[in-house]
Amino acid sequence: MTSVIFMGTPEFSVPVLEGLIENNYEIKAVVTQPDKKVGRKQKITKSPAKVAAEKHNLPIYQPAKLSGSDEMQELIDMHADLIVTAAYGQFLPTKFLNSVKIAAVNVHGSLLPKYRGGAPIQYSLINGDAETGITIMEMVKKMDAGDIYAQEAIKIQPDDNAGTLFAKLAIVGRDLLLKTLPSIIDGTVKKTPQDPDKVVFSPNITKEQERITTSMTATEANNMIRALNPDPGAYMMVEGKRFKVWKAEVADETTDLKPGSVVANKGRFAISFADGNVLNLLEVQPSGKKRMNIKNFLNGQGSKFTPGEEIVDK
Incomplete structure (x- = not known):
């Protein structure tokens, strides 16, 4: 059974995690952002990924900062086959990326190299794009700069908003990841480098x-x-x-x-x-x-x- 350290935080990440579980990948750990205060009453709220992990009784890690943490060393010592990330929300140190046996794989909500960064779905709407999609990519230290394993595009409908696109792309991401992982695992996958001249960034939305x-x-x-x-x-x-x-x-x-x-x-x-x-x-x-x-x-x-x-x- 192929072992995975899964890293994700919002609703977007949940179908990806559930898909891995349903397809018999061994989830050694779920890493997600710390619980945070939400709303006027500042209620402490778990991330959707944490809620899903608890449902399946999976080990959960929530370091405020992964780099240099005790939690990172524990994760490294697991010697997992894969790291799979889906909107985790932190940079991953090279030492950690290199600790897995096969690959560190990211499910990214855009057609890279367009919209590297933390808000790709939002920028596809802000800019009035006709389509967006999912990229399954190899993780490297530089943000969203790794080689591309697979991509799939979807059309943006006039009534789409960030919520509807997140939901649609989460399913596309789950299915494309599960379709692509076997060839990553057996080494037959063909990687495509990103064209540096076509890079567009999508930094987090400011106030x-x-x-x-x-x-x-x-x-x-x-x-x-x-x-x-x-x-x-x-x-x-x-x-x-x-x-x-x-x-x-x-x-x-x-x-x-x-x-x-x-x-x-x-x-x-x-x-x-x-x-x-x-x-x-x-x-x-x-x-x-x-x-x-x-x-x-x-x-x-x-x-x-x-x-x-x-x-x-x-």
Whole structure:
């Protein structure tokens, strides 16, 4: 039985871990990020990978920093055949990568060399890409720079957001990994080096990027909304307060109103953006309120706004 040290943290990693278990790989350890405080009440929350590992009674390691830790030495001493990572969230030291007998393999949520880094799925949406995909790659010390074992692309649908793409790609990643691992194990796999001239990076989303500004077109704003749903959510500043937008659509019309103005508030709530574009807001969350559909918003706070009124701070 081929032994694996599995490393992952979010929901994306769970189908990959479950797939390895169901296909009789021996999971020697599951390494995931430490429990963290979540929400207003700062409730201590386990990672989805930890929850899955507990369900299967697997050994769990949660070093705050893997490099130089006692946990890393324990993992090295396991002498596993493979390391498999899927959105773990930390760099892996070369000493650890070299400790396995066969290979260290990463399930990455993009078509490398495009979107190396921690937010490939979000950037595929931000940039309005037509497709994204999964890369099964050999891990090296440099971030997402290893040779490619296999890739599979999927189309990005107009109604996709980060949540739906994560879910789709997790299944694609699981299936492609399980299809590719036998040839990695027996040494028949063909590796393809990444083209350094085509490298694009996707660093983690910053707090500043979460804000929708009136300098954006409606399409750019909508892409940001999709990319940040379900976490952390994109927002605009309306009358000095955060106003999150969870779902929207680009309207098939233009306007002469200044960007940030109310275009319509009867039956729909539409805001003007750069170049005369218009965005219909469909699901919103005013400051201090719960998420709501636009009908409920218009029946409450939204009723005070009038067409032509400039309400979005620049």
